[in-house]
Amino acid sequence: MSEQDDRAREQAVEWVGMEVVDTTAVITLDRPPVNAMTMAMHDRIGELARQVARTETIKAVVLTGNGRAFAAGNDIAEMQDMSVTQMAARVHPMQACFTAVAKLPKPVVAAVNGYALGGGCELALCADRRIASSKAKLGLPEVTLGIMPGIGGTQRLPRLIGPSQAKDLIFTGRRVDADEALRIGLVDEVVEPEELMERALAWAGQFRDAASWALRWAKEAIDTGLETDLDTGLMIEATGFASLFGTDDRRLGMKSFLEEGPGKASFRGH
Structure with missing residues (x-):
């Protein structure tokens, strides 16, 4: 591992944190200004998911972001100069990290506090339930960059909201607000911003003494x-x-x- 890789990993630990509240693991993205995810952050998310899966005392998980975004996508500057060969080698590990979240053998809720775009939306799709702030904006805008969703968006979104609705969002790259997201089934509940974490923790906390x-x-x-x-x-x-x-x-x-x-x-x- 190069010195650059070491630094990226150290930064990822700073930008993706986890705390345990009672029996709930709260995984928080915290990379200002909008929590754009680096590849090392993907790795960190996968590591934490696998750690949670092994920890019997953790009964449920909340995914969220700090500040005004859940995660406004992936770090485009990091991807800009990647070749086909480089991305082909990287995309499967990226998917595996999010799949580790989706396959957590415990209830997972995404507390979508703001922008959940691109990779951020794909991460939210890995949760069992999505609770959104009334100020949330969700979407998969990859086509506007000349690419397509690559960390599960083309597969998880149609399974959640149906192929026609998914194609509309993916083909146009448009964002939906919290009310439309609720109407089409992209989120399950909408609350005011100040109630979001309380509601997510309450949902996760009900599994404290579950079988x-x-x-x-x-x-x-x-x-x-x-x-x-x-x-x-x-x-x-x-x-x-x-x-x-x-x-x-x-x-x-x-x-x-x-x-x-x-x-x-x-x-x-x-």
Whole structure:
């Protein structure tokens, strides 16, 4: 690793931070003025996602940005002089970092506090839920640079809002405000800016005492099932359903239901 690479990595650690609030990991992009992401920042996001996946005491994740943007895209200055060969070698690691977020075996919510454009929008698409500030602007403007989305936008967006709506946003590169994003299903909830983090933390915090393995299997069944046919999806569901009968949480949950009624079990995550 070169000295330049070392410096980029050090900067990425400064620009992508994580703190744990109770049982929720809050991953924050903080590179003024608009949190444009460098490639080292992509790597850092992937590293943190894999770290969170291994940490049993973390039950959920909030993704957000500091200041007036969630992330206003990737660092175009860094990409400007890259050759086909250089980008071909880099694009798969970039995708892998965001996929590490999408495949986190825990609930993930994006708190979209401002601009979520290009790579920033693609990162938000990796979350299970998106809560937007009323001042948020989202979009995939890559075509206006003569390129296309390359970190999951052409794949995750159509799966979320349908191919026709996705093509409109990707072909035109236009931005949508929070209200339109809510209407087309790009975000799930819109709140005032001062309420955003409180709402995101509240959503994530409800999983503090949840049955972790049940959540893990449910997420796997939904996400994997959407990418396959119904029969295969049902097989994935059946495998997860049966597997959960080997967990302590299943025994605790059913015992509590029979003795105390629904919703009163204290799970252990095993």
